[in-house]
Structure formats: C-alpha cells, structure tokens
Amino acid sequence: MKIYLNDQLVDADEAKVSVFDHGLLYGDGIFEGIRLYNGCVFKLEEHLERLEYSAKAIMLTMPWTRQEISDAVCETCRANGLKDGYIRLVITRGVGSLGLSIKNCDKPQLIIIADTIQLYPKEFYENGLPIITVPTRRCNPAALPPTVKSLNYLNNILAKIEAQHLGYQEAIMLNDQGYVAECTGDNVFIIHKGVLITPSASAGALKGITRDTALEIADELGIPWREANVTRYDIWVADELFLTGTAAEIVPIVEVDARKIGDGKPGQITARFLEAFRRRVCVEGTML
Structure with a gap:
C-alpha cells in the first residue's frame, strides 16, 4: 500500500x-x-x-x-x-x-x-441495526464546535466503547441539554408522519456530507424535512429511523433502547433514500 x-x-x-x-x-x-x-x-x-x-x-x-x-x-x-x-x-x-x-x-x-472499509456487516443494511443511548454526552458546541472535524475524537470513542461493551455496534449521544446530538460516527434522521427530522449542528451534530445528501434526496423525493431538537421520546415513537455517514452510507435502525422502531423492520421511506443515494454515488464526484 x-x-x-x-x-x-x-x-x-x-x-x-x-x-x-x-x-x-x-x-x-x-x-x-x-x-x-x-x-x-x-x-x-x-x-x-x-x-x-x-x-x-x-x-x-x-x-x-x-x-x-x-x-x-x-x-x-x-x-x-x-x-x-x-x-x-x-x-x-x-x-x-x-x-x-x-x-x-x-x-x-x-x-x-x-x-477499503466496511463499517457495519452487510446484514444490518438489509435487516436494520439495533442501537442504544449511552451515558457519554456530546461536547458542548461552545467548548468544541462539532462542525470542526478534528483529530480529537475521544468524546465519540468513549461513547463507542460504552456501546460495544453492551454488545451494540452504534449508539446515540445526547447533548448537555438532553437532546439527541448524533451517533458516535453518524448523523441521525427520524421519519414521523411523513416528515424527515434531524438534529441541527447547534445541538451537537456534525454537518455531514452524507447528511446534506440525504436532505437533497428528501427534496428530490418530495419529502418535507426540518431541523429540530429531538428527544429520546421522539426517537422511540418514530415511524422510521436511519443513520448517515461517509463510512456508514445510509443504514436503517430498527430498535433503540429496546424499543422497536415502527414494526421493527427497515421502513419503506428509508429504502427509497438508500436507493436514491446509490444512484448518486457514481455521478456526483471527481473521476480519477
């Protein structure tokens, strides 16, 4: 190499x-x-x-x-x-x-x-991923802005360790106000009554490139979206839930904190996002 x-x-x-x-x-x-x-x-x-x-x-x-x-x-x-x-x-x-x-x-x-990289096993993209909320909170934006993609990822690593010790691949991190910020390496999206909702950067979320792509796809599919403060309750009662990230791409979530999301299977709207994303990846970039 x-x-x-x-x-x-x-x-x-x-x-x-x-x-x-x-x-x-x-x-x-x-x-x-x-x-x-x-x-x-x-x-x-x-x-x-x-x-x-x-x-x-x-x-x-x-x-x-x-x-x-x-x-x-x-x-x-x-x-x-x-x-x-x-x-x-x-x-x-x-x-x-x-x-x-x-x-x-x-x-x-x-x-x-x-x-090469494979963040999650293939079956999680087909069957969905269960996750949990962990105790470690996301850094306050006034201390270290989450929009800075710095080499110091200890905050996220500690949360990842907590999830893995409990047998989970990924975990939700809350901010110091108790709102959902992001996962340890991915942005969070919920779908509730046909509306796509995601935490804002001010809540502690990274301004992800794949996150932005998901919002573009929402516009393309005619799905209304907004940034908002998201609570654990909002997550638990969501109809669908998915994560986005460069390494993760778009991965459906089927369980959070032992609560099934929707019927416990990847949702139809999430599947449309994943299909649209895969259409884009070879046409929106720089050729070697």
Whole structure:
C-alpha cells in the first residue's frame, strides 16, 4: 500500500511522522473521510471545502491549494489501484515542542490513506441495526464546535466503547441539554408522519456530507424535512429511523433502547433514500 505523506507517495511501513507532531501529542489537526465509488471520488469538492472550514476554525494555515489536495487524493487512489474504497485525509499541526503553544510548530503534515472499509456487516443494511443511548454526552458546541472535524475524537470513542461493551455496534449521544446530538460516527434522521427530522449542528451534530445528501434526496423525493431538537421520546415513537455517514452510507435502525422502531423492520421511506443515494454515488464526484 502507498501512503501520500507530505508531497510524496511512500510505502505504508515507511509512512512515519515525528513523535513531536502536535497531531499525535494533542489531537491537534483535522481530517476528512471520503468515499470512492467506481473510480469516482464522491463529493470531493464538498469534503475539501469542509476541510478548509475546519482548518480556519482551528487557525491552521494550510500551504496547499484545494486543487493540489484534490490531485493528491486522486493520485493516492490510482497508486493503490483502487476503484472502490475509503479515503482518510489527515492534516496535523506539525512538529512542535512539548507544550500547548503552536508557535513552534514548523509546518502542517498532509497524510492521505486510501484503502477499503466496511463499517457495519452487510446484514444490518438489509435487516436494520439495533442501537442504544449511552451515558457519554456530546461536547458542548461552545467548548468544541462539532462542525470542526478534528483529530480529537475521544468524546465519540468513549461513547463507542460504552456501546460495544453492551454488545451494540452504534449508539446515540445526547447533548448537555438532553437532546439527541448524533451517533458516535453518524448523523441521525427520524421519519414521523411523513416528515424527515434531524438534529441541527447547534445541538451537537456534525454537518455531514452524507447528511446534506440525504436532505437533497428528501427534496428530490418530495419529502418535507426540518431541523429540530429531538428527544429520546421522539426517537422511540418514530415511524422510521436511519443513520448517515461517509463510512456508514445510509443504514436503517430498527430498535433503540429496546424499543422497536415502527414494526421493527427497515421502513419503506428509508429504502427509497438508500436507493436514491446509490444512484448518486457514481455521478456526483471527481473521476480519477
């Protein structure tokens, strides 16, 4: 496998960064997860725009243009002979001193990994996924905005650990007000009486690229949608529920906190979203 590291492709076992890199020491950096479908990098421009927004939010000046990063992503995929897969694009603050100050960080590090991924087993897409709500709360947006896709995912990791210890693949995280924010790695959508509802970024949800795609699909299908504060009760009594994410794509949820969603099977509207999503993935992106 070839890894793109600071303007060159290197073998995976030679892809190394300094132990003084602030990305390692403090989680000081940003990333994007991007999908590749049949030689087409899905929504690459949107991902790179969000990357730039994250960089601006944490005051990280990137020395590369958007086109240079786009070319590097495509080059990495071609070097690994990939037509379908998952791309992890990472930018760290760079090498610095053993302290929080960024003044001594010399230059950002660019890392691109192109590989395969399967977040959930295939049967969950066909039969639906059961999930739970976990105790760990989503970080308050005033502390660390969820719209910044930073390298520090410990908040989400702790919630994931809690879910896995109880035998679940995924979990809902609430914000400090008790409203639904998101899952550990996915955005949450409920369908109630024909209306699509999802938490807003102010509630602690990431502005997901696949989330935005789901809202576009809702418009395409003529399904009304809105952002709103969502409670656990709203989840329990929803007619349908699904999650979205770059790695997860669109996955139906059939049970939350031991309560069946609808009749306990993936819903018909969810199936329409998944079908529409699969039609889009090879036409909305950047060809290698």
